[in-house]
Amino acid sequence: MRRFNYGALFSVLFYVAFLAGCAPLAPNVDPPSEYTYIIGPGDSIEMFVWGNPEVSRTIPVRPDGKINAPLVEELPASGKTPFQLARDIEKELAKYIRNPLVTVIVSGFVGPYSEQVRVVGQAANPQAVPYKENMSLLDLMIVVGGLTDYAAGNRATIVRTINGEKQQLRVRIDDLLEDGDITANVNILPGDILIIPEAYF
Structure with a gap:
């Protein structure tokens, strides 16, 4: 029977913690200006066609990012804004309805x-969270329920794509949550990954 190599696992965890300790502090960058929600798989779309209630309905965005609705089949929805999707639906419906006017409302936000x-590691409730305009580190920690008793909050890092390259930036969650140091509350950007390691002891 093959034995698990705990020494190798400890070495890997120590190396990851070492890299986190060397990471620069995350700067408090400005949030995206005029952020617009992008539709994603799992979202729920309310398609309202003015003057045509028999065509209007609520439909889900499938895992492949497409939608099916009356007179609209296999239409890509993921990656579009509600405005863009409404215009695409109008083009499809125009084959059957004269001058259709469509409004798209999104609910069940997933993106x-x-x-x-994404929040992984020693959060109370690790999960993927839809980005919200002006989201901060404190907002994110409230969503995931804070830290576990075993978390090393000041060694947490954010993996962020900057100019096409992934960079690891350190954040000070312990200082923010335990000491109330508001200078540790940095802005979160779409696509950020927050990694919260376990304390050594």
């Missing part, structure tokens, strides 16, 4: 993976 903020 595409590229826009979600």
Whole structure:
């Protein structure tokens, strides 16, 4: 029977913690200006066609990012804004309805993976969170329920794509949550990954 190599696992965890300790502090960058929600798989779409209630209905965005509705089949929805999707639906409906006017309302917000903020490691409730305008680190920690008793909050890092390259930036969650140091509250950007390691002891 093959034995698990705990020494190798400890070495890997120590190396990851070492890299986190060397990471620069995350700067408090400005949030995206005029952020517009992007539709993703799992979202629920309310398609309202003015003057045509028999065509209007609520439909889900399938895992492949497409929607099916009356007179609209296999239409890509993921990656579009509600305004863009409404115009695409109008083009499809125009084959059957004269001058259709469509409004798209999104509910059950999930968003595409590229826009979600992921929290992994020693959070009370690790999860993927839809990005919200002006989201901060404190907002994110409230959503995931804070830290576990075993978390090393000041060694947490954000993996962020900057100019096409992934960079690891350190954040000070312990200082923010335990000491109330508001200078540790940095802005979160779409697609950020927050990694919260376990304390050594």
